[in-house]
Amino acid sequence: MSTTTPNPANTGTAVGSAATPLLQVDGVTAFYRDLQALFGITLKVMPGEIVALIGANGAGKTTLLRVISGVKQAAAGSVKFEGADVSRVPAHRMVARGVSHVPEGRQVFPFLTVRENLSLGAYTSRARASMKQSMEEQLALFPRLGERMNQLAGTLSGGEQQMVAIARGLMAKPKLLLLDEPSLGLAPKIVDEVFDKIQSVRQTGITMMIVEQNVVSGLSIADRGYVIQTGTVLLEDTSSNLLKNEMVRAAYLGL
Amino acid sequence: MPRFLTDFIQACMDGLLTGALYALIGMGLALIFGVMRIVNFAHGAFLMVGMYVSWVLFDKFQVNPYIGFLISGLFLFVFGYLVYRALIQPIRDRSDFMQILMTTGIALILVDSVQLKFGADYHQTIIDLTNRPPFSFGAFTLNRAALLSFVIAGVFIVGLQQFVVRSRTGQALRAIAQNREVAPLMGINVTMIQGFSFALGIAMAGLAGGLLLPALYLFPSVGEDYTLKAFVIVVLGGMGSIEGAAIGGLVLGMTESITSAYLGQQWALAVDFILFLLVLSLKPSGIFGRQRA
Numbered sequence: 001m002s003t004t005t006p007n008p009a010n011t012g013t014a015v016g017s018a019a020t021p022l023l024q025v026d027g028v029t030a031f032y033r034d035l036q037a038l039f040g041i042t043l044k045v046m047p048g049e050i051v052a053l054i055g056a057n058g059a060g061k062t063t064l065l066r067v068i069s070g071v072k073q074a075a076a077g078s079v080k081f082e083g084a085d086v087s088r089v090p091a092h093r094m095v096a097r098g099v100s101h102v103p104e105g106r107q108v109f110p111f112l113t114v115r116e117n118l119s120l121g122a123y124t125s126r127a128r129a130s131m132k133q134s135m136e137e138q139l140a141l142f143p144r145l146g147e148r149m150n151q152l153a154g155t156l157s158g159g160e161q162q163m164v165a166i167a168r169g170l171m172a173k174p175k176l177l178l179l180d181e182p183s184l185g186l187a188p189k190i191v192d193e194v195f196d197k198i199q200s201v202r203q204t205g206i207t208m209m210i211v212e213q214n215v216v217s218g219l220s221i222a223d224r225g226y227v228i229q230t231g232t233v234l235l236e237d238t239s240s241n242l243l244k245n246e247m248v249r250a251a252y253l254g255l
Numbered sequence: 256m257p258r259f260l261t262d263f264i265q266a267c268m269d270g271l272l273t274g275a276l277y278a279l280i281g282m283g284l285a286l287i288f289g290v291m292r293i294v295n296f297a298h299g300a301f302l303m304v305g306m307y308v309s310w311v312l313f314d315k316f317q318v319n320p321y322i323g324f325l326i327s328g329l330f331l332f333v334f335g336y337l338v339y340r341a342l343i344q345p346i347r348d349r350s351d352f353m354q355i356l357m358t359t360g361i362a363l364i365l366v367d368s369v370q371l372k373f374g375a376d377y378h379q380t381i382i383d384l385t386n387r388p389p390f391s392f393g394a395f396t397l398n399r400a401a402l403l404s405f406v407i408a409g410v411f412i413v414g415l416q417q418f419v420v421r422s423r424t425g426q427a428l429r430a431i432a433q434n435r436e437v438a439p440l441m442g443i444n445v446t447m448i449q450g451f452s453f454a455l456g457i458a459m460a461g462l463a464g465g466l467l468l469p470a471l472y473l474f475p476s477v478g479e480d481y482t483l484k485a486f487v488i489v490v491l492g493g494m495g496s497i498e499g500a501a502i503g504g505l506v507l508g509m510t511e512s513i514t515s516a517y518l519g520q521q522w523a524l525a526v527d528f529i530l531f532l533l534v535l536s537l538k539p540s541g542i543f544g545r546q547r548a
């Protein structure tokens with residue numbers, strides 16, 4: 001598991017490459033009232049890359065995703081998406097630009113059917129144009145949802161709800177998919193299944209940023225990773241190097 | 256058919272006719288509550304404004320109230336949207352207490368402004384239809400004006416329900432009601448949809464006000480009872496469920512009508528209260544409702 005195959009689109013993004021990052025976060029700070037959650041985060045995601053964010057509870061991973069997707073505004077610093085400054089763009093417009101945020105905690109619309117949940121994923125006019133085709137793609141990826149299309153999402157199992165949330169996020173036809181702890185609170189067998197699905201999504205070439213507490217699984221599907229600690233970037237390296245890193249092994253793998 | 260049975264059926268039918276208007280009023284309040292989590296204590300006051308709009312059209316321009324109610328609805332849609340932008344949106348995320356103060360304040364201002372402009376006099380709107388003898392079949396009679404407003408209200412009830420279930424905006428509105436945090440991540444402009452829902456809910460009160468005009472004496476605080484009734488309806492139907500509110504409206508109309516028939520008119524409002532307290536204490540999720548917008 002220490003070997004990660006770089007995504008095809010990611011080849012040639014070595015230092016000094018001229019390619020523009022898909023996402024560039026620069027010196028971002030964020031507060032909840034007086035409480036500072038982010039202390040100047042700088043990171044980037046290249047097109048086609050899978051980047052993992054790892055860190056302990058309360059490190060600020062969710063907050064960072066919220067700033068990127070426009071749910072929360074950064075107090076300082078900037079977020080650039082496809083080269084454009086999007087620091088002040090509200091969440092609903094970020095979706096239209098191609099950033100899809102699957103929040104932590106399996107947040108489906110409980111009293112809407114699976115079908116309605118998925119079609120809400122394609123709410124923007126950009127995504128709605130190809131809704132039928134995206135729906136078929138999602139059902140090919142998550143066949144189990146096909147049998148449950150007319151069931152209320154709130155009545156699904158935890159794993160199924162997580163799949164609805166991911167499929168719904170993909171319905172937006174994102175250029176960048178932000179996944180916040182997709183394995184949280186799921187039984188180990190279901191976690192494997194969810195990661196299998198994420199692997200399949202990866203094959204389609206979508207750029208992803210994944211927050212995971214499950215460090216091994218998270219890093220083993222990622223090209224690179226950032227270790228976040230109390231709102232700062234502690235370490236940044238390729239996944240295989242992070243998995244070998246003494247400090248990561250001690251702090252997050254208990255080795 | 257025995258007399259007691261015909262009396263009972265007659266009371267039920269009368270109740271359904273009024274109940275349709277109650278349903279319209281309650282659905283508006285439920286829509287606003289579902290999408291914004293704001294209890295609109297000014298709902299009856301907006302209804303009253305709708306009645307005055309229709310009355311002015313009738314009094315000054317001889318517009319029949321059964322046409323004028325459409326203009327009441329339209330006027331209140333725009334007015335409701337402006338009130339939302341000016342007064343509701345700024346306190347959207349504040350405490351429940353703040354929201355109660357705000358909507359109660361709006362109600363007071365509306366009632367007082369109307370009183371300043373039109374005085375506290377009672378007005379009656381007499382149209383041809385209300386003077387015609389009631390429509391009768393077998394042992395039963397139905398008031399023609401009430402029958403017409405029942406049909407019109409029915410069209411709007413079904414229309415609103417279909418709009419919420421089928422349209423893209425309706426889907427967005429239900430998404431916000433069920434998970435306001437996640438709705439923006441779908442690309443939904445929550446502020447815009449909330450403003451639209453508030454305006455639509457107020458427009459429903461305006462339509463109902465216009466339709467009620469021929470049946471009621473008009474005076475500035477005529478809407479007060481309707482704020483209470485709207486609460487009862489929404490609580491009966493399960494907070495925030497617009498389908499539940501439609502049924503709740505019909506049930507309230509029938510309950511009132513049966514109460515008036517057997518105990519006398521003065522008991523009707525008391526029964527509203529009793530129903531309200533019973534539902535709140537026995538089944539707070541409403542009689543017909545799971546939580547669903």
Ligand SMILES: Nc1ncnc2c1ncn2[C@@H]1O[C@H](COP(=O)(O)OP(=O)(O)OP(=O)(O)O)[C@@H](O)[C@H]1O
Binds near residue numbers: 060
């Ligand atoms: N809504 C909020 N209000 C106040 N403080 C918050 C809020 N959300 C997060 N915080 C605080 O901000 C800090 C960062 O939280 P965040 O949720 O970003 O961490 P995280 O890395 O995602 O943690 P976890 O792994 O537990 O999900 C924490 O100290 C947390 O208590």
Ligand SMILES: [Mg+2]
Binds near residue numbers: 062
């Ligand atoms: Mg988190």
